[in-house]
Amino acid sequence: MVRLMDIAAATRPLDWRPDFPAIPEGWAYLDSAATAQKPKPVIEAITKAYAETYATVHRGVYQRSADMTLAFEASRRRVASFINAARPEEIVFVRGATEGINLVAQSWGRDNLKPGDRVLLSALEHHSNIVPWQLAGAGVDVVPLTEDHCIDLDAMAAMIRPEHKLVALGHVSNVLGSKLDAKRAADIAHSVGAKLLLDGCQAVPRMPVDVQDLDCDFYVFSGHKLYGPTGIGVLWARYDLLDAMPPWQGGGAMIDRVTFAKTTYAPPPARFEPGTPHVVGVIGLHAAIDYVAALGLDAIAAHEAALVAEAREALRGLNSVRLFGPEDSAGIVSFAVEGVHPHDVGTILDEAQVAIRAGHHCAQPLMDYLGVDATARASFGVYNGRADIEALARGIERVTRIFG
Numbered sequence: 001m002v003r004l005m006d007i008a009a010a011t012r013p014l015d016w017r018p019d020f021p022a023i024p025e026g027w028a029y030l031d032s033a034a035t036a037q038k039p040k041p042v043i044e045a046i047t048k049a050y051a052e053t054y055a056t057v058h059r060g061v062y063q064r065s066a067d068m069t070l071a072f073e074a075s076r077r078r079v080a081s082f083i084n085a086a087r088p089e090e091i092v093f094v095r096g097a098t099e100g101i102n103l104v105a106q107s108w109g110r111d112n113l114k115p116g117d118r119v120l121l122s123a124l125e126h127h128s129n130i131v132p133w134q135l136a137g138a139g140v141d142v143v144p145l146t147e148d149h150c151i152d153l154d155a156m157a158a159m160i161r162p163e164h165k166l167v168a169l170g171h172v173s174n175v176l177g178s179k180l181d182a183k184r185a186a187d188i189a190h191s192v193g194a195k196l197l198l199d200g201c202q203a204v205p206r207m208p209v210d211v212q213d214l215d216c217d218f219y220v221f222s223g224h225k226l227y228g229p230t231g232i233g234v235l236w237a238r239y240d241l242l243d244a245m246p247p248w249q250g251g252g253a254m255i256d257r258v259t260f261a262k263t264t265y266a267p268p269p270a271r272f273e274p275g276t277p278h279v280v281g282v283i284g285l286h287a288a289i290d291y292v293a294a295l296g297l298d299a300i301a302a303h304e305a306a307l308v309a310e311a312r313e314a315l316r317g318l319n320s321v322r323l324f325g326p327e328d329s330a331g332i333v334s335f336a337v338e339g340v341h342p343h344d345v346g347t348i349l350d351e352a353q354v355a356i357r358a359g360h361h362c363a364q365p366l367m368d369y370l371g372v373d374a375t376a377r378a379s380f381g382v383y384n385g386r387a388d389i390e391a392l393a394r395g396i397e398r399v400t401r402i403f404g
């Protein structure tokens with residue numbers, strides 16, 4: 001049931017929506033799990049960085065570059081405080097969650113995954129938390145889901161073995177919105193000496209994240225799902241882990257001393273940031289974090305919980321609709337309309353100015369697990385409100401009329 005307090009929270013996005021110039025009146029953007037729209041402060045920060053303050057970082061002897069370097073490193077400190085990292089050097093800027101997981105798989109994996117070692121994943125993982133482990137040559141085991149489509153931690157506790165050197169799990173599922181009890185997952189992983197990597201792509205925009213409190217070892221997320229720019233993301237790892245990891249890509253900026261005979265490497269995070277970084281992406285990410293932090297992650301979580309409750313209620317009322325995922329999913333509702341392919345659902349909804357995602361959501365093993373080819377997915381952001389859910393429900397009614 002939707003609580004009165006939640007309904008009050010759900011009306012708040014009406015204040016937040018004008019911050020997003022790319023969402024025209026009457027358009028229900030329900031694809032934030034794919035990528036979030038950008039608020040004005042992020043757009044302004046990016047514009048200013050290119051139009052007024054632009055220069056490279058870490059190399060320039062001139063004032064502009066020194067200033068940009070200060071801004072770049074201030075963003076690293078902001079990310080660190082945002083997820084409560086123990087120190088800014090634990091923040092590695094990457095292209096996105098995909099690159100962050102590949103970095104861990106190739107760098108940490110090279111030293112720590114020996115023949116016979118295995119990695120424990122779950123049935124709901126995104127391809128970017130499956131394929132990198134296969135590329136690293138690890139054997140993979142899969143934790144099943146509970147009946148309400150959460151990662152089954154009782155099953156995980158029963159199946160974990162010392163051969164599992166790493167457990168890599170989605171903090172929030174991009175298809176089902178299921179929230180992981182990350183602290184319990186960390187306890188189970190650590191009980192056999194395994195490290196825990198959390199894919200925080202869908203969690204960081206939706207709930208407060210404190211990496212020390214979660215007791216995980218690696219955490220990754222993408223800026224573009226956090227209302228920031230594309231092409232920038234974060235890998236966090238405990239400093240001792242990062243410090244022991246070899247570089248995975250070579251180039252400028254990641255070295256200590258280069259000769260043709262031998263190269264020594266910079267300490268983290270520079271060791272893992274070869275080449276000219278995405279300077280403006282890093283600046284934009286800082287603005288995005290300031291934006292969501294000012295709204296408050298607790299307020300965002302309450303707002304999205306209310307939207308999920310309303311959406312599930314509205315869709316449940318349409319008897320041709322099957323809902324996936326738990327009742328308390330975080331900002332994401334996957335569904336199927338009986339007898340209609342999700343792509344057709346998405347196309348007809350688009351005609352009604354409702355943008356949802358249809359497909360396998362880069363989680364083909366999860367589709368197999370659920371016994372479907374694809375799902376339709378509505379996902380929420382701070383700019384959504386009840387009108388968007390009403391438009392979704394009306395659109396699905398139209399789908400069922402069209403398909404009889």
Ligand code: PMP
Pocket residue numbers: 033034095096097098099126128129170172173174199201202222362
């Ligand atoms: N993990 C999850 C749970 C995701 O939702 C996504 C993006 N759909 C990714 C990883 C990959 O993120 P990116 O494409 O930004 O690297």
